[in-house]
Amino acid sequence: MYLAGLPDEEILKAGICAIDIHKSKEFHKSLQEGKSFYIAGMAVGIEKHIAKRMLRMFEQWKEGSPISYDHTLTGVSKMLKNKGSWLR
Numbered sequence: 001m002y003l004a005g006l007p008d009e010e011i012l013k014a015g016i017c018a019i020d021i022h023k024s025k026e027f028h029k030s031l032q033e034g035k036s037f038y039i040a041g042m043a044v045g046i047e048k049h050i051a052k053r054m055l056r057m058f059e060q061w062k063e064g065s066p067i068s069y070d071h072t073l074t075g076v077s078k079m080l081k082n083k084g085s086w087l088r
Helices: 006-013 018-034 039-042 050-061 074-084
Strands: none
Touching: 006 018, 006 050, 039 050, 039 074
């Protein structure tokens, strides 16, 4: 949602908390600085498998390609209830 250019207010309405929005932005900032997805994810507490999916979306965004929305990242509120924040 962040890469699609939605404002934070819209992302918040979708059920993503402000902390997760911040972590996502920091993750993508680190990728833009040339850091590996693993290091960028660890720095903000994103699990490796989630960071890898976010990397794919980032690469599509960087290339100007349509971002293939990863269905495993939907239902954030369900993940929050079951496992804690999807970006932790």
